[in-house]
Amino acid sequence: MIQAGLGHYYAVAIPALLLVLLASAEAIWPRRALVLGRNPRWRTHALFFISNAVIGRLLSFLVVVGMAANWADTHKFGVLNLVALPFWVEAAIAFIVLDFAVWLQHFFMHRTPLLWRMHAVHHSDRDLDVTTALRFHPFELIVSTFYKSAIVALLGVPLLVALAFEVWLNANALFNHSNIRLPRKLDRILRLLLVTPDMHLVHHSTLVEEQKHNFGFALTLWDRALGTYRAESILGAENQKIGLAMIDDGRPSGFIWSMKQPLT
Template sequence: MIEAGLGLYAIAIPALLLALLATAEVLWPRRKLVLGRKRRWRTHALFFVSNAVLGRLLSFFVVIGVAATWAETNRFGALNVIALPLWLEAVIAFIVLDFAVWFQHLAMHRSPLLWRMHAVHHSDRDLDVTTALRFHPFELIVSTFYKSAIVALLGVPLVVALAFELWLNANALFNHSNLRLPRKLDSVLRWFLVTPDMHLVHHSTLMDEQKHNLGFALTIWDRLFGTYRAVSIRGTDGQDIGLSGIHDDSPSSFLWSMNQPLT
């Protein structure tokens, strides 16, 4: 019963958000897509299916769940040693985990081995809500074990760890969407949260710009560590998306994308 509830939580809520954002993209698109939807969406749906089995379920049911439960029963991890109200534990855990995810993203762009996996996400030549599903299973496995280690070390309560996972998914769907937000809303929002225009800079074909705007939810880490960039030097509308060497439609093929880290 609990598993069924978690399944609903882990899949149904992000799926609903994805449908809402996909509809909003049709109504208020930011840019015209280079490769279009049909093949990309099919490929990203296949990414979702493979990651649902390997990554999502692994992260929700096994690793994060086990790490949080294990830490709680063994009184392991910082938050299990000191007694704090749940809301305060949640605030601390969200901030620490958000930083950990920012740091992992930095590492993905610095380490040649990790970059091989993460480059699959960047090879998409367009950005829309489905790009948030485009993570190679290798990368998802690495990030699941990494996050679980942080959850155990910090002693994050299970309910908080799962809420963070949902929050992270929701933010990734939002900031990858091809959505034109009112300029004013974007500029207010990006003081706290990564907006689609802000994340767009990170998906630039220019290597230097890929090393900026590494946040997945909060913008504080990029502002604090000097990796914040408001807009591409080519401008929001003139900016190309993807990897500099790829000019054809191969990233919209699932097999090509799965094979990309090995080439």
């Protein structure tokens, strides 16, 4: 429990620090001019963060995923508990499988009408910056938590690894939503392995066809292997529009509107 407690501290401190660093980088090297600007978008996204933190507390990632990890460990349940592998091999397998599970979840968020209602809240943002990574409806957070817990139990992922993966995933989400202009060469090298801001930008296109590409949150492997990789929007990164085609006003900047969006 001491380890989990310390892990909880890092799970908050690392993304928080990264958020500040990326927001500063956005101010220095912006990729695109924001359509709706920072305010009240940032206030709304701060409220998203607070409501998700409240839900996260009730349905704590540590409680649900922690319970799944502890239960799998106690009952010797899950694939990784059936084989004797060095810890780092288990951790590497868990990271790769969890990353694919997240890719698959995102794919189905775009395929299933009920799930799309929740996920569309994330896509209704008309700009993309580091705070867009906070803009997930609590409904989606609940679905993700239970889904990831099931994968953690089935695979028998150790608690510390599950927690480290969560930090890694959040760090990647903050990075690939940020409005930072990376040198082209660096972008090209990075995206051999990791999803870069320009790569994720394509996924946030108002063109529905382009939203069905680049589902990855960390590794680019799955999009490349499964034929959903797209290097750039047909309109180009500079001219591409962000958001949902039918919502072309300031409504997504409002918190109440955004919370009600899945019900409309």
